Amino acid sequence: MMLELLPQQLANGLALGSTYALVALGLTLIFGVLLIPNFAHGEFYMLGAFITYALVASGLNFWLAMTTAVVLVVLIGWIVDRVVFQPVAAAPGHGSGLSLMISALAGSIILQQLATIIWGTEARTIPAPMTGMVRTSLFTITYLQITIIATLAVAWTAVWLVLHRSRLGLAIRATSQNRDAALLMGIRTTRVRLATFALGAALGAVAGALLGATFPIYPSMGVNPVLKAFVVLVIGGIGSLPGAIVGGLVLGMVEVMVAGYGSSQFQDIGTFLILVAVLLIRPQGLFGRAQVER
Amino acid sequence: MVNLRPSLATCLILGMGILPMMGVGTKAADEIVIGEIHPITGPATFYGLPESRGVQLAAEHINKAGGIKVGGKEYQIRIATEDDQASPTVGVAALRKLVSADVRFIVGPLASGVAPALKPIVERNDKLTQLIDGTIAENMTNGKNIFRNQATVSGYNVAVAELFKAKKYPSVAMMTDRFHAGFMNSQKELAGNLKEMGVSIASEDYYKLGDTDFSAALTNLRGRNAEVLLIRGYPAEGALITKQARQLGFTGQVVWEMVSPPSTVLKNITAAEMEGVFNCIPPTTEDYVKLGDEKAMALDKAYRAKYNEGPGELTALSYDAVYIFKAAFEKAGSLDNAAVNKAMAALKVSDIPELVTRYTPQPDGRLFAADGQVDLRGEVSVWRGEAWEPARLTD
Numbered sequence: 001m002m003l004e005l006l007p008q009q010l011a012n013g014l015a016l017g018s019t020y021a022l023v024a025l026g027l028t029l030i031f032g033v034l035l036i037p038n039f040a041h042g043e044f045y046m047l048g049a050f051i052t053y054a055l056v057a058s059g060l061n062f063w064l065a066m067t068t069a070v071v072l073v074v075l076i077g078w079i080v081d082r083v084v085f086q087p088v089a090a091a092p093g094h095g096s097g098l099s100l101m102i103s104a105l106a107g108s109i110i111l112q113q114l115a116t117i118i119w120g121t122e123a124r125t126i127p128a129p130m131t132g133m134v135r136t137s138l139f140t141i142t143y144l145q146i147t148i149i150a151t152l153a154v155a156w157t158a159v160w161l162v163l164h165r166s167r168l169g170l171a172i173r174a175t176s177q178n179r180d181a182a183l184l185m186g187i188r189t190t191r192v193r194l195a196t197f198a199l200g201a202a203l204g205a206v207a208g209a210l211l212g213a214t215f216p217i218y219p220s221m222g223v224n225p226v227l228k229a230f231v232v233l234v235i236g237g238i239g240s241l242p243g244a245i246v247g248g249l250v251l252g253m254v255e256v257m258v259a260g261y262g263s264s265q266f267q268d269i270g271t272f273l274i275l276v277a278v279l280l281i282r283p284q285g286l287f288g289r290a291q292v293e294r
Numbered sequence: 295m296v297n298l299r300p301s302l303a304t305c306l307i308l309g310m311g312i313l314p315m316m317g318v319g320t321k322a323a324d325e326i327v328i329g330e331i332h333p334i335t336g337p338a339t340f341y342g343l344p345e346s347r348g349v350q351l352a353a354e355h356i357n358k359a360g361g362i363k364v365g366g367k368e369y370q371i372r373i374a375t376e377d378d379q380a381s382p383t384v385g386v387a388a389l390r391k392l393v394s395a396d397v398r399f400i401v402g403p404l405a406s407g408v409a410p411a412l413k414p415i416v417e418r419n420d421k422l423t424q425l426i427d428g429t430i431a432e433n434m435t436n437g438k439n440i441f442r443n444q445a446t447v448s449g450y451n452v453a454v455a456e457l458f459k460a461k462k463y464p465s466v467a468m469m470t471d472r473f474h475a476g477f478m479n480s481q482k483e484l485a486g487n488l489k490e491m492g493v494s495i496a497s498e499d500y501y502k503l504g505d506t507d508f509s510a511a512l513t514n515l516r517g518r519n520a521e522v523l524l525i526r527g528y529p530a531e532g533a534l535i536t537k538q539a540r541q542l543g544f545t546g547q548v549v550w551e552m553v554s555p556p557s558t559v560l561k562n563i564t565a566a567e568m569e570g571v572f573n574c575i576p577p578t579t580e581d582y583v584k585l586g587d588e589k590a591m592a593l594d595k596a597y598r599a600k601y602n603e604g605p606g607e608l609t610a611l612s613y614d615a616v617y618i619f620k621a622a623f624e625k626a627g628s629l630d631n632a633a634v635n636k637a638m639a640a641l642k643v644s645d646i647p648e649l650v651t652r653y654t655p656q657p658d659g660r661l662f663a664a665d666g667q668v669d670l671r672g673e674v675s676v677w678r679g680e681a682w683e684p685a686r687l688t689d
Contacts, residue, residue, distance in 0.1 A: 004517065005513050005514065005516065005517050008513045008516075008542070009510060009513055012507075012509035012510055012513060015509070016507050016509065019507075120339065121335065121336055121337050121339055122337075122339060122340050122558065122561065123337075123530035123558075123561065123562060124561035124562060125533075125561060125562045125563070127564075133541055135543070140541065140542055140543055142541050214506075215506035215507075215534065216506070216530045216533075216534060216561075216562050218337070224504065255507075255510075256507075256509065256510040257510075258510075259510035259511055260510035260511070260513060260514060263499075264499050264500060264501060264508075264510065264511045265472065265500050267510075
């Protein structure tokens, strides 16, 4: 009987994993290029959800609301970078990883508190832009879940095209490989920084808007997804876009299988077991490159 | 030469400063301070704020009607509000703050996590009397200085059992918030009771506040052929589980066991998706209003006039709590905690005609049992249209 449910559990895992991957995609981009452990990414996700919610509640079409939210969150992302990260990065020695992490946590708390002041703490859900589902003899999946999976594919393709088929992408990749060398080669790293933050924040906002139509939204909603996204990054390899996708899907599948065939109480234990296993067997992650320090 | 005669202005200024200190002029009325600890902010605001307002409203009504007469003296009530944010740590700090301000009568708390943290502090302090109007966790009262006018989770379970008996459901899958002390502690007993009634327990799954994906557990329901999905916890997760269960093809009956204001429910699920869901909790303020209860309607009207919105599900309990204290003060004829505790334990339901909630009197007519707990039983309501309404189980 339990095997009969396997296709449905796989579909559940794919849907859940896609949500993790969508959040992780923006995080890995900022971490990979700018070396910022951006805990405030969870708040880009949260703000994407809340701004979409507010606009939909005021009568705007969901997709227009989402687009507006993306633009606003990109602006917020730039402000966060300017206020929170740039002063630290400009410090002697470009700021340590620890300083950046603490700055990110501070930024995250401030954004959460602002959202609490504006929207309160009560959970709410964005009215879904579409209802209905695909029912087959093997599994059921909602149109919204299909949209999330499709958005993940489109987002990954778009980011890949920007990174690999544009001069801006070339500059971003060069900066990610060696910031000092990129500066010496005349690359305008400020432009790279703005573009990276814009892409990362936009991906976070898209994830928030779409997942806010599926899950309840509240000011601290970004905390858990961003922690899961860091797990995804470790599994997939920090800075790797395919790693974020595969890591997210692996994590989603593992959680669903543990809950489905074991117990839902062990769902989180499954997450951290796979994290430990990856760290032991392949510390650089599935798609990461091993780095040698000389 | 220095003029030593004070000027008229100096005299006036000195007089204005000294006279109040001498107690001359209008004397403020004597006050009884009642502390209230509820989550005014934080994740449980939607429960806590209407409770806090219920306390304020009762105090206003009592003061307007002449206050409280204790031992031939008249007192006005003053409410000291503390916000526990539904957090045990903040709750303990709130209680300590009230104690240090010499507040000796407490209403609250709401959260099942906060009440156990406060209990040992209140029990050890013979200068405190607590009346719990929120949490449903078992064993929170002692009948000495801790009382409760809210139901226990066992009271909720009475309604679950009645529903299963009336509808003759053959099987149930239970999903319970594993951090809700009240529900978790009664899980085994409820499952046992249902089994005794011949109900097969298809599964017992657990989740936690803030979880968003329940698909794996809900998919398994399909394989277990459960007739009923019983959800025990808070409304945001309740709504999400209901929605995901329907999406995954669950066609059985969904039953909630949670206080769930329609305004909160509808922020997370559409009214259409909620249609026909049962809820097993004691009647709420709104239920009494729908039943045409005059006292509930008066409370509803006064609340709307003051706050421009309807009362919360638990407002009536908090409103009642202040009147219970009033009756205890008057019966005791003293503000000494020991006397108030004794009077509280001896109060009869008929001593407090202002009570909105319909408590079942103890066999001797008292409001509280020996352990300080009221008898308040769950009833079944059903979601129709945009809100809950009392269910007729014979349909």
